[in-house]
Amino acid sequence: MRVSIWRGRQQGGFSHYDVPRQASQTVLDVVTHVQRHLEPSLAYRFACRVGMCGSCAMTVNGVARWTCRTHVAEVAEGDRLEIAPLSNLPVVKDLVTDMRGFFDKWARAKGRFEGSATRHEDFARVEPGSQQRQLADAGIECIGCAVCYASCDVVTWRPDFLGPAALNRAWTLVNDVRDSAGVERLRAVAGDAGCHSCHTQGSCTTRCPKHIAPTAAIAGLKRITARAAVRGEL
Amino acid sequence: MNDATQQARAWYWQRISAMVLALCVVVHLITIVYAVRSGLSAEALLGRTRGNLPFAVFYVLFLLACVMHVPIGLARIGEEWLGMAASTAGFAARMFALLLLLLGLTAVYAVVLA
Numbered sequence: 001m002r003v004s005i006w007r008g009r010q011q012g013g014f015s016h017y018d019v020p021r022q023a024s025q026t027v028l029d030v031v032t033h034v035q036r037h038l039e040p041s042l043a044y045r046f047a048c049r050v051g052m053c054g055s056c057a058m059t060v061n062g063v064a065r066w067t068c069r070t071h072v073a074e075v076a077e078g079d080r081l082e083i084a085p086l087s088n089l090p091v092v093k094d095l096v097t098d099m100r101g102f103f104d105k106w107a108r109a110k111g112r113f114e115g116s117a118t119r120h121e122d123f124a125r126v127e128p129g130s131q132q133r134q135l136a137d138a139g140i141e142c143i144g145c146a147v148c149y150a151s152c153d154v155v156t157w158r159p160d161f162l163g164p165a166a167l168n169r170a171w172t173l174v175n176d177v178r179d180s181a182g183v184e185r186l187r188a189v190a191g192d193a194g195c196h197s198c199h200t201q202g203s204c205t206t207r208c209p210k211h212i213a214p215t216a217a218i219a220g221l222k223r224i225t226a227r228a229a230v231r232g233e234l
Numbered sequence: 235m236n237d238a239t240q241q242a243r244a245w246y247w248q249r250i251s252a253m254v255l256a257l258c259v260v261v262h263l264i265t266i267v268y269a270v271r272s273g274l275s276a277e278a279l280l281g282r283t284r285g286n287l288p289f290a291v292f293y294v295l296f297l298l299a300c301v302m303h304v305p306i307g308l309a310r311i312g313e314e315w316l317g318m319a320a321s322t323a324g325f326a327a328r329m330f331a332l333l334l335l336l337l338g339l340t341a342v343y344a345v346v347l348a
Contacts, residue, residue, distance in 0.1 A: 188238075191241045225245075229242035
């Protein structure tokens with residue numbers, strides 16, 4: 001199989017390698033083979049190899065994917081594979097991107113749980129079937145791989161846009177009945193850099209490897225912030 | 235009013251105006267199909283529209299929904315596709331909306347009252 005891998009930083013080019021095909025081979029297997037046998041200086045990032053940690057996302061044949069759970073057979077075009085770093089993030093080296101911007105936006109979107117109860121109080125009881133719990137559950141399995149962020153055209157157009165992952169995280173907290181950040185979080189996610197910049201193109205939802213729908217989360221944030229703004233609470 | 239509140243309100247009004255537009259566009263299309271059936275000459279058209287107050291009310295409503303809806307989207311296009319500053323894009327979009335309002339009102343006046 002002919003594999004093209006990005007070498008360099010923001011400026012660079014594709015180097016080409018011949019990698020033997022194996023049964024059930026993943027894209028991460030291919031990159032690992034290249035680094036161990038053909039190009040020891042190749043930089044890439046991975047940890048768990050089982051789709052939990054969210055560190056191995058790359059652009060494979062033009063589409064952002066988690067490489068550890070992507071089989072070569074599903075994505076190879078003929079006998080070719082092109083592997084590049086994620087879009088919308090600065091390249092540190094080869095396939096490694098600088099994720100700081102991505103995670104800083106989680107902080108800007110107030111993606112941290114803010115509780116008001118103390119250890120002296122009883123556990124909060126949240127009905128598993130309640131609507132808010134269901135909405136929070138729908139987005140809670142995000143592994144922070146940035147596939148959605150790299151797939152989002154709005155992030156490309158507006159580099160300050162918070163992006164699908166951070167807004168999805170904020171939406172899970174908005175629906176967490178124990179959380180007390182309320183209006184403060186709504187203020188953080190509304191506005192030009194926030195949910196109102198989303199054009200509902202849905203690339204994030206199409207490409208999320210965990211089948212989360214950030215588009216739905218962002219629509220939820222638009223509804224709830226509009227309601228707050230109309231009531232003068234925002 | 236801060237940016238968050240402004241954007242949230244803009245989104246709300248764009249939504250509301252979109253609902254009005256959806257209804258108006260359907261009525262407008264039906265009106266076109268209906269009007270074509272009985273001739274498209276200037277006399278035939280003006281004969282139906284002159285002094286037709288419900289017609290005027292409907293199209294003024296349609297126009298107001300456009301005037302509300304269009305600048306919000308245009309400002310976004312200006313910012314994202316033409317790289318305009320938010321304030322410049324907002325101003326240009328509002329000016330365009332004003333032009334729409336003037337042209338639309340002139341048109342309604344011309345076919346109903348003039």
